[in-house]
Amino acid sequence: MNNGKVRIYELSRELDLDNKDILAICERLNIAVKSHSSTITESDAERIRATAAGQPKRSLQKPTPKPKQKPTLAKPKAPNRPVRKQQILEIRRHQPSPPRPPESRDSSASPSAPRPATDDGASGDNLRQPPSRPGRPKPAIRAPQKPVPRSAEASPASSSPSSPSGSPTSSAPQIIQPKLVSPPSRSQTPKPRSAKRISGPDDRISTEAGTGEPKAKPTLLKEKPSLKPKPVIEVRRPKPAGTTANDSDVDESGSDEVNEGPVLVGAPRRPDVRRPSAPTRPPKRGKPRGESEEEEMRQKASKNATKKRRAQRLDEDEDIDELESGLSKDSMSTPINISLMRPPKPKSRQTQAKPATVKSRSMPSRGGSSRNNRRDRKVEVVEEKPELIVLTNGLTVHELAQEIKQPDTEVIKFLFFKGIATNINQTLDIPTAKMVAEAFEVEVETAEAESEAKKTTEMLDDADLENLKQRPPVVTIMGHVDHGKTSLLDAIRKAKVASGEAGGITQHIGAYHVDVEHDGNKRQVVFLDTPGHEAFTAMRARGTRVTDIAVLVVAADDGVRPQTIEAISHAKAAQVPIVTAINKIDKETASADRVKQELMEHGLVPEEWGGDSIMVPVSAITGENLDLLLEMLLLQAEVEDLNANPDRLAKGTVIEANLDKARGPVATLLIQNGTLRIGDSMVVGSVFGKVRAMIDDRLNRVEAASPSFAVEVLGLNDVPQAGDEFEIFASEKEARSVADDRATDQRQSRIQQSLASRRVTLNTLSAQAQEGELKELNILLKADVQGSIEAILASLQQLPQDEVQIRVLMAAPGEISETDVDLAAASGAVIIGFNTTLAPGAQQASDRLGVDIQDYDIIYKLLEDIEGAMEGLLEPELVEEDLGEVEVRAVFPVRKGAVAGCYVLSGKVTRNCKIRVMRGGSQVYEGNLDSLKRMRDDVKEVASGFECGIGVDKFSNWQEGDRINAFKMVTKRRTLAGRS
Numbered sequence: 001m002n003n004g005k006v007r008i009y010e011l012s013r014e015l016d017l018d019n020k021d022i023l024a025i026c027e028r029l030n031i032a033v034k035s036h037s038s039t040i041t042e043s044d045a046e047r048i049r050a051t052a053a054g055q056p057k058r059s060l061q062k063p064t065p066k067p068k069q070k071p072t073l074a075k076p077k078a079p080n081r082p083v084r085k086q087q088i089l090e091i092r093r094h095q096p097s098p099p100r101p102p103e104s105r106d107s108s109a110s111p112s113a114p115r116p117a118t119d120d121g122a123s124g125d126n127l128r129q130p131p132s133r134p135g136r137p138k139p140a141i142r143a144p145q146k147p148v149p150r151s152a153e154a155s156p157a158s159s160s161p162s163s164p165s166g167s168p169t170s171s172a173p174q175i176i177q178p179k180l181v182s183p184p185s186r187s188q189t190p191k192p193r194s195a196k197r198i199s200g201p202d203d204r205i206s207t208e209a210g211t212g213e214p215k216a217k218p219t220l221l222k223e224k225p226s227l228k229p230k231p232v233i234e235v236r237r238p239k240p241a242g243t244t245a246n247d248s249d250v251d252e253s254g255s256d257e258v259n260e261g262p263v264l265v266g267a268p269r270r271p272d273v274r275r276p277s278a279p280t281r282p283p284k285r286g287k288p289r290g291e292s293e294e295e296e297m298r299q300k301a302s303k304n305a306t307k308k309r310r311a312q313r314l315d316e317d318e319d320i321d322e323l324e325s326g327l328s329k330d331s332m333s334t335p336i337n338i339s340l341m342r343p344p345k346p347k348s349r350q351t352q353a354k355p356a357t358v359k360s361r362s363m364p365s366r367g368g369s370s371r372n373n374r375r376d377r378k379v380e381v382v383e384e385k386p387e388l389i390v391l392t393n394g395l396t397v398h399e400l401a402q403e404i405k406q407p408d409t410e411v412i413k414f415l416f417f418k419g420i421a422t423n424i425n426q427t428l429d430i431p432t433a434k435m436v437a438e439a440f441e442v443e444v445e446t447a448e449a450e451s452e453a454k455k456t457t458e459m460l461d462d463a464d465l466e467n468l469k470q471r472p473p474v475v476t477i478m479g480h481v482d483h484g485k486t487s488l489l490d491a492i493r494k495a496k497v498a499s500g501e502a503g504g505i506t507q508h509i510g511a512y513h514v515d516v517e518h519d520g521n522k523r524q525v526v527f528l529d530t531p532g533h534e535a536f537t538a539m540r541a542r543g544t545r546v547t548d549i550a551v552l553v554v555a556a557d558d559g560v561r562p563q564t565i566e567a568i569s570h571a572k573a574a575q576v577p578i579v580t581a582i583n584k585i586d587k588e589t590a591s592a593d594r595v596k597q598e599l600m601e602h603g604l605v606p607e608e609w610g611g612d613s614i615m616v617p618v619s620a621i622t623g624e625n626l627d628l629l630l631e632m633l634l635l636q637a638e639v640e641d642l643n644a645n646p647d648r649l650a651k652g653t654v655i656e657a658n659l660d661k662a663r664g665p666v667a668t669l670l671i672q673n674g675t676l677r678i679g680d681s682m683v684v685g686s687v688f689g690k691v692r693a694m695i696d697d698r699l700n701r702v703e704a705a706s707p708s709f710a711v712e713v714l715g716l717n718d719v720p721q722a723g724d725e726f727e728i729f730a731s732e733k734e735a736r737s738v739a740d741d742r743a744t745d746q747r748q749s750r751i752q753q754s755l756a757s758r759r760v761t762l763n764t765l766s767a768q769a770q771e772g773e774l775k776e777l778n779i780l781l782k783a784d785v786q787g788s789i790e791a792i793l794a795s796l797q798q799l800p801q802d803e804v805q806i807r808v809l810m811a812a813p814g815e816i817s818e819t820d821v822d823l824a825a826a827s828g829a830v831i832i833g834f835n836t837t838l839a840p841g842a843q844q845a846s847d848r849l850g851v852d853i854q855d856y857d858i859i860y861k862l863l864e865d866i867e868g869a870m871e872g873l874l875e876p877e878l879v880e881e882d883l884g885e886v887e888v889r890a891v892f893p894v895r896k897g898a899v900a901g902c903y904v905l906s907g908k909v910t911r912n913c914k915i916r917v918m919r920g921g922s923q924v925y926e927g928n929l930d931s932l933k934r935m936r937d938d939v940k941e942v943a944s945g946f947e948c949g950i951g952v953d954k955f956s957n958w959q960e961g962d963r964i965n966a967f968k969m970v971t972k973r974r975t976l977a978g979r980s
């Protein structure tokens with residue numbers, strides 16, 4: 001007290017209360033003070049004393065109430081600051097704790113350990129208390145937060161050899177033993193917690209505080225890179241047990257720790273950081289002491305601390321890992337840019353994996369890792385529709401949808417609008433599939449071209465490889481119209497075929513061979529004489545598939561023309577080499593160089609100009625350079641290394657086929673492998689045949705035909721198709737069997753094709769009609785008896801058929817058979833059954849082929865359905881529907897004209913209906929009714945017997961007595977009856 005003044009802190013001492021308590025009292029008494037150093041008057045002091053009289057002394061205060069005052073106390077800054085110092089100081093003084101573990105670099109840890117039970121509640125208080133107060137156990141508060149018992153526990157030190165298990169308070173906290181060699185008996189003391197702090201920032205404080213060892217810690221922390229976390233973790237696990245101070249546990253863990261002690265010393269931190277769970281363990285085992293609450297608090301505190309530390313550590317660890325992985329900091333600092341292309345880290349760390357993921361997605365093609373590849377695949381899955389698909393066979397709607405990457409429903413919908421009702425399992429033939437694909441802007445390439453190109457090689461089996469012999473090249477002449485293909489072939493034939501033989505060739509067999517002298521040997525070249533330009537795309541393409549070399553004829557006076565380009569494309573697609581014959585060089589206007597120039601634009605570069613394309617200027621008329629052309633063909637053939645195995649059963653392709661009145665089916669076959677002999681059993685396409693006779697291109701009857709030669713063959717059961725392959729079988733039986741199977745397949749395929757393009761059901765007739773495709777309804781009628789048939793047919797004839805005609809494909813009594821279904825499928829008909837049944841297999845066939853079978857037992861119902869189906873095909877029409885009649889009884893002029901005051905005579909009148917204004921029997925207006933009112937209100941309609949006001953925008957010349965006919969236009973389905 002000075003001059004009658006008293007300072008708060010003096011008063012608090014005097015009253016043995018905390019400054020804050022005094023301050024609180026001051027506040028209550030409205031005594032203005034700022035802090036504990038503020039002065040008050042003696043009178044105020046007296047008042048405070050009086051008030052404080054009934055207040056518990058500081059030493060007796062309980063922690064609980066204090067927290068409430070915290071906020072109040074917070075104002076005075078003083079109490080807050082000293083917290084740390086105070087903590088440490090007091091810890092030292094009062095720590096009755098047992099011997100400090102050697103590891104306790106965290107001297108700070110130790111203080112917490114000794115805390116007696118009475119500390120529990122002190123947490124709140126201690127913080128508020130002035131630092132200098134001795135005798136207070138509070139400091140423990142801090143301890144619990146950082147208390148990292150674990151490390152201590154981990155380190156055997158916690159149970160110092162000197163201290164018996166039972167005496168936790170025996171040793172002073174400062175004793176920090178670096179040794180890990182601790183005795184088995186670990187004291188139950190809470191010390192271990194102090195060990196936890198090792199990793200906490202407080203550790204450092206404590207270290208500085210004076211423990212000798214501690215200093216090493218900070219170093220360790222910084223040197224983390226060298227630390228290896230794993231071993232530490234292993235070591236630490238046992239700790240908790242020891243921490244809890246159960247003797248038995250202690251012993252076990254203790255032993256472990258001893259063994260691994262050295263590791264702990266070296267790498268104490270990591271474990272703490274990495275194992276957040278560790279701190280929670282001790283409490284469980286520590287319960288025995290009955291300090292569960294305190295334990296929990298400490299754990300909480302330590303958990304938080306550990307979390308923070310862990311976060312720090314993780315960051316640090318990451319850095320370490322990065323260092324370990326050899327990545328420089330620089331490289332890590334720029335990952336954002338670089339990582340877009342490649343993940344910077346090989347390590348699988350989630351936080352980094354994510355960005356890598358994103359990156360790899362953005363640069364799918366770069367991905368080198370499997371993960372990236374996976375993503376690439378995903379991207380492919382999500383891929384957009386392809387530009388081109390290759391179809392080798394018919395395929396189902398579903399398969400096609402998948403091919404063109406469209407939903408099944410889209411394909412079905414498209415087909416439906418094309419009048420083809422399908423389901424996803426229905427097979428589409430190639431033309432239909434192509435149509436669909438192209439509608440979805442996907443180009444279609446039938447596999448024909450590809451397989452054609454391969455055919456020549458497919459003709460060879462592995463077994464042939466040992467017996468391969470050179471064969472003549474098969475050459476096709478291609479080119480634009482009138483460029484001289486035929487003339488060239490004729491010229492060659494005339495020049496090379498002995499006149500006697502050539503003269504004998506009066507019948508065209510589609511192929512012929514010429515003999516050429518080449519390198520002193522007699523060689524052959526086989527020419528396929530393909531049909532004229534009208535069959536260019538089809539037959540020429542087919543020609544290339546069996547062709548070894550294509551001769552491109554280009555008129556020197558005309559140059560490259562559209563079909564020239566087309567021929568080049570075909571040959572290239574079939575990977576057939578091209579030898580160009582620049583024809584008509586005898587003409588004055590001929591310019592071979594110009595042709596070469598133009599051909600270069602299409603990828604054919606003449607050899608003489610540095611390319612690899614053979615070009616020979618020829619004249620079919622003068623015969624100039626024909627030999628050279630043949631030479632070049634043989635040269636090219638050598639390059640192609642054309643071989644076949646003549647010592648096997650023949651295989652090849654049909655060049656031409658026709659039905660000869662005298663000789664029956666005749667086919668010109670090109671043998672592509674093996675040797676064809678008289679008597680061979682063959683299958684051509686789906687046709688069986690037994691070679692009865694063979695005639696070569698020079699009209700000679702031959703017994704055998706070797707590879708690359710063409711012969712006319714007699715003995716087939718049917719006429720095959722040009723382009724069909726033929727194959728010889730060892731036994732006739734086998735050949736017949738194969739032919740039968742193929743015939744069945746073909747039949748099936750044909751049915752499906754017709755089905756796909758013509759399927760009709762009663763329910764889909766309308767759709768087809770809308771497309772303008774269906775003008776007739778095909779019906780296949782089966783009934784119980786002939787009488788029913790006649791009755792039904794007579795009734796059907798009654799139906800008006802001026803727009804849609806009924807076509808009865810077949811009407812017969814009997815059950816509906818599988819054959820009926822086939823017929824219906826092939827002709828796009830609906831089967832109508834009347835009082836009849838389905839034969840076995842018919843239902844399955846109809847399901848399979850999508851044929852609609854309607855069964856009736858009442859004739860009028862049958863007619864109704866058919867009529868309905870037909871009506872569905874008729875365009876709907878707009879018809880006028882009367883609403884009512886209105887009379888104008890007054891005219892009210894308005895701003896824009898006039899409104900008619902009306903009375904509804906009959907029916908009704910509605911807003912926006914159409915009206916026709918009649919006056920004296922003639923129409924004065926027809927149009928829309930724009931406004932309809934009743935008693936000034938707009939209404940939707942007015943019924944008969946009521947008055948209303950009618951306004952029309954475009955008409956106001958109303959007169960009393962006008963009659964208004966109200967009507968509306970409606971769409972009506974036209975009925976056949978209505979049109980008869």
Ligand SMILES: Nc1nc2c(ncn2[C@@H]2O[C@H](COP(=O)(O)OP(=O)(O)OP(=O)(O)O)[C@@H](O)[C@H]2O)c(=O)[nH]1
Nearest residue numbers: 481482483484485486487532533583584619620621
């Ligand atoms: N001056 C001359 N005219 C030729 C030559 N080659 C063909 N011609 C004539 O060109 C015309 C067409 O000859 P073709 O052999 O019919 O031509 P193409 O290419 O077979 O015709 P298409 O079979 O219709 O495609 C005929 O009038 C031939 O006489 C030639 O080398 N010189």
